[in-house]
Amino acid sequence: MAEKYDLQEREVWDGNFAASQALRQAQVDVVAAYPITPSTPIVENYGSYVANGYIDGEFVMVESEHGAMSGCVGASAAGGRVATATSSQGFALMTEVLYQASGMRLPIVLTVVNRALASPLNVRGDHSDMYLGRDSGWIQLDCFNAQEAYDMTLCAFKIGENHDVRLPVMVHQDGFITSHTAQNVYPLRDEVAYGFVGEFKPVDDMLDFSRPVTYGAQTEEDWHFEHKARQHKALMDSRSIIDDVLAQFKEISGREYKRVESYMMEDAEVAIVALGTTVETCIVAARELRKEEGIKAGVVAPRCFRPFPFDKIRDALGNVKAIACLDRSSPGGAMGALFNEVSAAIYTTDARPLVTNFVYGLGGRDFSIAEAKRIFKEQKAHADAGKITTDIQQFSGLRGPHLGFFQTKRS
Amino acid sequence: MVEIRWHSRAGQGAVTGAKSLGDVVSTTGKEVQAFALYGSAKRGAALRAYNRIDDEPILNHAKFMNPDFVLVIDPALAFTDNITEHEDSDTKYIITTHLSKEELIAGIPALQGREERVFTVDCVQISLDTIGRSIPNAPMLGAFVKISGMFELDYFLENMKRVLSKFPQKIIDGNMVAVTRAYEEVK
Amino acid sequence: MQHLKLLANDNRGLNELENGTGLVGWNEVTQGSILPSFEGDATNIAHLKSEERTYSGYNSYTATVASWRVLKPVYNRDICIDCQNCWVWCPDSSILSRDKQMLGIDYDHCKGCSVCVEVCPTNPKSLIMFSEQTLLEDALTQWPEKKKKEDK
Numbered sequence: 001m002a003e004k005y006d007l008q009e010r011e012v013w014d015g016n017f018a019a020s021q022a023l024r025q026a027q028v029d030v031v032a033a034y035p036i037t038p039s040t041p042i043v044e045n046y047g048s049y050v051a052n053g054y055i056d057g058e059f060v061m062v063e064s065e066h067g068a069m070s071g072c073v074g075a076s077a078a079g080g081r082v083a084t085a086t087s088s089q090g091f092a093l094m095t096e097v098l099y100q101a102s103g104m105r106l107p108i109v110l111t112v113v114n115r116a117l118a119s120p121l122n123v124r125g126d127h128s129d130m131y132l133g134r135d136s137g138w139i140q141l142d143c144f145n146a147q148e149a150y151d152m153t154l155c156a157f158k159i160g161e162n163h164d165v166r167l168p169v170m171v172h173q174d175g176f177i178t179s180h181t182a183q184n185v186y187p188l189r190d191e192v193a194y195g196f197v198g199e200f201k202p203v204d205d206m207l208d209f210s211r212p213v214t215y216g217a218q219t220e221e222d223w224h225f226e227h228k229a230r231q232h233k234a235l236m237d238s239r240s241i242i243d244d245v246l247a248q249f250k251e252i253s254g255r256e257y258k259r260v261e262s263y264m265m266e267d268a269e270v271a272i273v274a275l276g277t278t279v280e281t282c283i284v285a286a287r288e289l290r291k292e293e294g295i296k297a298g299v300v301a302p303r304c305f306r307p308f309p310f311d312k313i314r315d316a317l318g319n320v321k322a323i324a325c326l327d328r329s330s331p332g333g334a335m336g337a338l339f340n341e342v343s344a345a346i347y348t349t350d351a352r353p354l355v356t357n358f359v360y361g362l363g364g365r366d367f368s369i370a371e372a373k374r375i376f377k378e379q380k381a382h383a384d385a386g387k388i389t390t391d392i393q394q395f396s397g398l399r400g401p402h403l404g405f406f407q408t409k410r411s
Numbered sequence: 412m413v414e415i416r417w418h419s420r421a422g423q424g425a426v427t428g429a430k431s432l433g434d435v436v437s438t439t440g441k442e443v444q445a446f447a448l449y450g451s452a453k454r455g456a457a458l459r460a461y462n463r464i465d466d467e468p469i470l471n472h473a474k475f476m477n478p479d480f481v482l483v484i485d486p487a488l489a490f491t492d493n494i495t496e497h498e499d500s501d502t503k504y505i506i507t508t509h510l511s512k513e514e515l516i517a518g519i520p521a522l523q524g525r526e527e528r529v530f531t532v533d534c535v536q537i538s539l540d541t542i543g544r545s546i547p548n549a550p551m552l553g554a555f556v557k558i559s560g561m562f563e564l565d566y567f568l569e570n571m572k573r574v575l576s577k578f579p580q581k582i583i584d585g586n587m588v589a590v591t592r593a594y595e596e597v598k
Numbered sequence: 599m600q601h602l603k604l605l606a607n608d609n610r611g612l613n614e615l616e617n618g619t620g621l622v623g624w625n626e627v628t629q630g631s632i633l634p635s636f637e638g639d640a641t642n643i644a645h646l647k648s649e650e651r652t653y654s655g656y657n658s659y660t661a662t663v664a665s666w667r668v669l670k671p672v673y674n675r676d677i678c679i680d681c682q683n684c685w686v687w688c689p690d691s692s693i694l695s696r697d698k699q700m701l702g703i704d705y706d707h708c709k710g711c712s713v714c715v716e717v718c719p720t721n722p723k724s725l726i727m728f729s730e731q732t733l734l735e736d737a738l739t740q741w742p743e744k745k746k747k748e749d750k
Contacts, residue, residue: 010438014430105630166630174472176448181445181446181472182430182434182446183442183443183444183469184468204634210639210641211636212634212635213634214633214634217632217633226624227624227631230624230627230629281470281471281472283470284470366473366475367472368473369473369475
């Protein structure tokens with residue numbers, strides 16, 4: 001019987017602590033981990049909960065992140081509730097096994113504390129690792145603050161373990177800006193949280209001796225495509241289950257989440273689409289601009305980055321005139337991923353708003369309210385001119401001469 | 412919204428100080444934010460920690476702020492770091508130093524003309540006397556309670572005890588004396 | 599002489615791998631390409647012999663690769679010393695042996711690699727490769743004599 005953990009109704013937790021408390025409340029059976037900044041405290045705390053009797057589980061130290069995710073795959077295939085945490089280079093080293101986990105349909109929860117990818121070496125937050133994982137077949141939930149890191153981690157288990165989903169889930173929070181920022185967090189009582197997540201019900205578990213199974217079969221061109229198609233279908237179909245789980249979470253917590261979050265979009269003329277903590281900073285900027293200058297600014301944020309909410313993004317942005325998509329990852333010779341995906345979604349609407357791309361905040365570069373306002377105002381200028389008046393892709397908050405690419409061909 | 416910027420060296424407890432402050436403030440029903448930017452910082456490296464306090468949930472995640480309070484818990488950083496960066500016309504400075512206020516300001520041109528808004532207290536000496544180590548964060552909290560007028564001292568001490576509850580009684584007692592002394596000595 | 603279906607049940611080698619048997623659409627493939635090995639409850643199968651088990655269609659037991667073979671090993675019981683070398687070395691578990699007594703070859707899964715012949719220590723060999731079309735009884739009549747040591 002696990003020890004009782006003393007919780008206040010209102011705690012002051014950082015994102016890491018919040019995520020680790022969710023792992024404790026979900027009574028995770030196995031964490032195999034190779035700790036890395038800035039996600040270290042998540043697995044460190046889990047280890048201490050095990051050591052101090054708050055969880056009946058196993059903490060497995062491994063020799064690398066590749067080993068960490070491999071251990072998670074093994075433990076999950078064996079039939080346990082499994083989670084781990086990583087960031088940046090560790091995430092990159094895990095990547096090979098991420099595809100194994102999703103291909104084997106193992107509902108592992110990976111709490112990712114987003115951090116830049118070297119080189120040059122950097123420990124601070126950007127979305128390079130989150131973007132690296134976007135084709136790996138995992139569900140990716142994005143958090144904007146510590147409360148959400150807690151809430152989404154609980155939801156992640158319930159989503160991924162649903163027998164109609166059977167997919168691993170990443171829960172992303174911004175390195176340092178969320179992970180090391182203490183804020184008011186309102187946790188659920190242990191029994192409420194565990195009641196919500198529910199007992200783990202394995203399928204195809206290898207420790208079921210009544211039904212031995214093979215994991216990791218080889219499939220060549222005669223079978224591989226069908227398996228991948230079925231996996232993609234499961235990922236696409238998880239959208240409605242994610243909606244259900246978020247609705248159930250609202251019932252127990254009072255906190256409402258959606259696959260696409262929209263703020264002040266009812267009458268918005270210009271919008272910013274962003275991920276992570278930037279979303280909230282942009283909300284403050286939009287509020288101030290509405291008050292100070294009467295600019296009808298709004299913010300749209302994919303809570304669920306994968307499966308990409310093509311449908312909901314289109315709904316959210318169908319009535320605006322100009323949109324800035326903010327990508328916190330070096331796009332490596334392309335437009336930013338958020339820009340590309342948002343553009344593709346709204347291209348299928350009649351309105352076809354003007355869309356521009358900002359690359360910002362790499363390696364933890366601060367993103368201020370003032371900069372968010374400047375971007376909103378630029379969108380307002382595009383809207384008034386009826387066309388994009390700047391480069392389509394620009395770098396924001398960068399020292400040195402203006403850096404931008406491509407001009408519009410629309411008249 | 413109250414915004415606070417801590418200037419510290421890694422290991423002096425600014426991060427813990429900021430989080431403790433947040434913890435205590437949250438008990439009054441306010442929303443708080445406490446963060447710091449570090450990670451690869453080695454003990455002794457300059458770092459900054461930040462607090463925001465508001466009645467509404469705090470959405471701004473930028474490091475940038477026009478601080479209402481600047482808390483300097485390392486004596487040398489007052490001289491070497493840009494402690495007046497992004498200041499407002501009413502930014503208050505609480506600086507740990509063994510110098511008198513006049514001596515301190517004489518050595519820091521950026522503080523000149525701000526005499527009314529500069530407060531000094533020797534957090535290093537207080538922590539050595541009361542806790543036995545140079546951990547100047549707790550005394551700084553006592554000085555902040557006094558200068559900000561945000562709480563009654565007793566209320567703060569009571570909640571600080573809860574925040575420190577995992578530490579041995581001796582450490583808790585030392586911290587209580589440290590907070591109280593700084594509250595009384597800051598000027 | 600060995601029967602071709604020695605120690606086999608009806609399902610062994612039922613499916614030819616190369617004729618596309620059992621190919622299904624994306625909506626029918628197993629989730630996660632996870633393949634159950636047996637039909638029904640397998641809790642107590644550990645003590646059962648292979649021919650007594652109900653292998654599923656996903657198990658290689660029910661598939662055959664006999665057609666991959668050009669040469670086949672033929673087993674001569676009269677010479678064999680039951681050393682189990684062939685059983686240890688066979689990469690396809692196609693040496694059929696019970697209670698440490700060699701019985702013969704699983705011709706549904708043997709690919710004719712001839713490792714068993716290479717490792718057989720008897721003189722003459724107890725396993726010898728013959729062309730696939732040679733009848734087993736004919737092969738046994740063509741068995742070589744014991745080789746004598748050559749003079750030095």
